[in-house]
Amino acid sequence: MRNFFMGILVLTVLTSPVIAQQSCYSFEYQQQALRNNPGLTVAVQQVEQFILTQQGSAPVLQTASIGKGNPLITIPVVVHVIYNKAAENVSDQAIANMIKTLNLCFRKMHPDTIKTPARFNGLSADCEIEFKLATSDPQRRATTGIIRKYTPASNWDTDDKVKFAAQSGDNAWDAKSYLNIWICNLRYADGYSSIPGDEAAKDGIVLSYGALGKTVVHEVGHWLGLKHIWGDEFCGDDGIDDTPPQSTATPGCASGIRISCSNGPDGDMYMNYMDVTKDACVNLFTKGQKKRMQALFKNGGLRYSLFASTGLKEPLYQETPLPQDTATATRPTILxxxxxxxxxxxxxxxxxxxxxxxxxxxxxxxxxxxxxxxxxxxxxxxxxxxxxxxxxxxxxxxxxxxxxxxxxxxxxxxx
Ligand SMILES: [Zn+2]
Missing domain, CATH: 2.60.40.3580 (Immunoglobulin-like)
Structure with missing residues (x-):
């Protein structure tokens, strides 16, 4: 989003091998992961096949229903803050704001929602998915849902090392029960998401400590199976019926109707969270995108196991909270x-x-x-x-x- 365009300018001017900071690295990361691990293709295709068979059918989420309204999905979140310098050790408040942004955007309650142009208003969806910091860790010990860990590494690449304690990062919590978010000094990108279907130890999203705005909304969109709105190729297919075809990414902050790929009269939906438009200028997920994300929560779906998570339950054990490193947690006392x-x-x-x-x-x-x-x-x-x-x-x-x-x-x- 933010620095994408700048990066291209720098590259053009210098014509040197400077690697640009780009907003989202998910597509490149995923292509690379599939190249490195041919076996992953099968797992990813299975997830895709499941989505295709499920996204057409009506949502059946009895287990998640609360009250008599629509089913609401609540996802327990653990945030791993991996810092080297003080600025990278982002505050609890910054994390709370990030979770709030996630919820506002996924529930169609963000103030920017009113900026959705009239021509796309009817397509805008309340995705009925919410996010909460975990209250219980995988051993049912009390947690704030935030882990802070000092690392000797001064920066990180999109190679997943930050997801492993043995590589000076921090291990994922069970991906069947939690959405793992790593925040670190990520080089070259604001964020990236794992491929739905990849191994549990890598499941989750990684964010640059300097990009805690709506980047998280975009990356969680990927984590829940969404593709970029332009389908990652010229006039590509994002697998969603109600998003118009679009030629390519829209960095910066576009305005007006932009026609591409014969998508008139309404033009590109560059204000969709799955474009790379600046934070202030993105404001909707569509009903089609909602269906695709919700498909993963149906029985047999990749994210169905989150319903059984104890991550938001009351903890059974209270431990003395350690200010920094939970890796050396003390023996729990029984609540x-x-x-x-x-x-x-x-x-x-x-x-x-x-x-x-x-x-x-x-x-x-x-x-x-x-x-x-x-x-x-x-x-x-x-x-x-x-x-x-x-x-x-x-x-x-x-x-x-x-x-x-x-x-x-x-x-x-x-x-
Ligand atoms: Zn992306």
Whole structure:
């Protein structure tokens, strides 16, 4: 967006191998990824095929429905701030503003929405997708959804190193449950998105710390399967019915009707978020683009797993927040220890596991005062009832341990 045109000027004037800062590097990145990994083509084609079969059908998102209105999709977000200099360590406020911009644009509530020209107004869509910073990390520990990590690397290329701790970046959180956004000193581009269908460790978007305006809206558009409005070739196809064909990108801030590819009388839709027009001059996603994005959330779709994310649930563990690096997080303390009632019990006890669904499917053991296991029970619910009627009167212990080291130790009296 912003610096694209300038970059071309610099290249033309200097005719030296200066690499321009361009607004979005997603297309080039994706072409390169497909060249480097031929196996990826199949995965990407599968996603594309799924979108094609689904985008025509009506949205069925029962699991995501809230209230009696339209289904609303809420995506948990984790932001990895990878900084070397202080300026790159962008503030919580800047990140909050970025998330707000995402929501305003995806919900057709951004003040710039009124700038959509009348000729395209009927096509403009509320995409009914929202974004929230995560409240629980993958281990259900409390989080602000923002990770700050100092790095010795002074800048980054579009080669994904920033997505790996071993390369001085930070590892992705499970892409099935979170949208990962890395913010860093990205050279040559304002941002880029992974290819929908690529491996989980690379899934997400990368943004330059200096481009936290609407770049995120454009890149999340790619992350949700959208292509550039000009279809990445001269008068190309973006796979969307209601976006006009368009010859090429529109850097800067165009105005008036611009006819290309016989798209009269309305002309190019250069104010679409998937063009590279300046921030102030982009203001809509179309209904067709909404359909394509929402297709990924249907059962079997690439982003369907986000509905099962616990990223926005209440955390189970509170840890002392570390100001900078979460990689050395301290041992979590338990927020809500599972409880057992009634105590004493006669025929039945109930184990209350709070919100910790990770216990489901695990076994709990009851042992007597001599340490002998007398019963085993598999957990199938948050409020797990256990029949103890056949136990003799006396004192018993209920124990369980998970692979992640979390344990339950409770004592009760059988009457
Ligand atoms: Zn792009």
């Amino acid at each position: 809500k220890q599972p409880t057992l009632f009634p105590n004493p019990a006669s025929n039945e006890v109930t184990l209350d596991l709070g919100n910790d669904l990770q216990w489901v499917g695990k076994a709990v053991y009851i042992s007597n005062a001599q340490g002998l296991t007398v019963m085993q029970h598999q957990v199938s619910a948050k409020l797990q009832r256990i029949d103890v009627s056949r136990l003799k009167a006396g004192m018993y212990f209920l124990n369980a341990k998970r692979e992640d080291g979390v344990t339950i130790k409770q004592k009760f009296i059988k009457l």
